[in-house]
Amino acid sequence: MERILLIDDEPSIRMLGKRVLEGAGFEVTVAEDGPTGVKHFQSNPHDLIIIDLTLPGEQPLSALEEIRKTGSNVPVLVISGHDIHDETFTRARENELVTDVLAKPFELTDLIKAVKTCLQA
Numbered sequence: 174m175e176r177i178l179l180i181d182d183e184p185s186i187r188m189l190g191k192r193v194l195e196g197a198g199f200e201v202t203v204a205e206d207g208p209t210g211v212k213h214f215q216s217n218p219h220d221l222i223i224i225d226l227t228l229p230g231e232q233p234l235s236a237l238e239e240i241r242k243t244g245s246n247v248p249v250l251v252i253s254g255h256d257i258h259d260e261t262f263t264r265a266r267e268n269e270l271v272t273d274v275l276a277k278p279f280e281l282t283d284l285i286k287a288v289k290t291c292l293q294a
Contacts, residue, residue, distance in 0.1 A: 175292060176200045178219040180210035180236065181252070182228050186277075190223065193281050194288065207232030211239045214247075221291055223250045226271075237270040248272040248291040252279070 177199050179190045187203040194201045202219065204210035207228055214222070222240065226233045237249060249270060254277035272294050275287045 174198065174200045175221065176202065176217070176219040177221045177223060177288065178202050178204065178210060178213055180204045180207065180222065180224040180228070180233070182206060182225060186225070186252070190284070193284065197285050197288075199288070207236030211236050214240050215243065218245065219247060221248050221250065221288060223252060223288070226251045226253050234270065241270065248294050250275060250287055250291045252277055254278070
């Protein structure tokens, strides 16, 4: 069973995402912020990270950079309700931290499709 780490500061996104992805056959761990997500990943690596790149502060990029420092090439799916062409996204892409982007709001079927695509990358 493939393991997914879902990092988002919105409780409803974490709850719904976990339920939908588990229903699709994935094992899901949730974290409310970047530092907690890094701890989860370091203690038990995952096959995919889903992260909201608009977490407060520098958390999302710092978290992804910390995970990359471990040598992991885990695919990363970014979910965000903000402009995907802003500085944060540009920096993440330039540093090869991101595999794909899914804009909020999204259909649950699109989430599952994006997850499967990232896992095949």
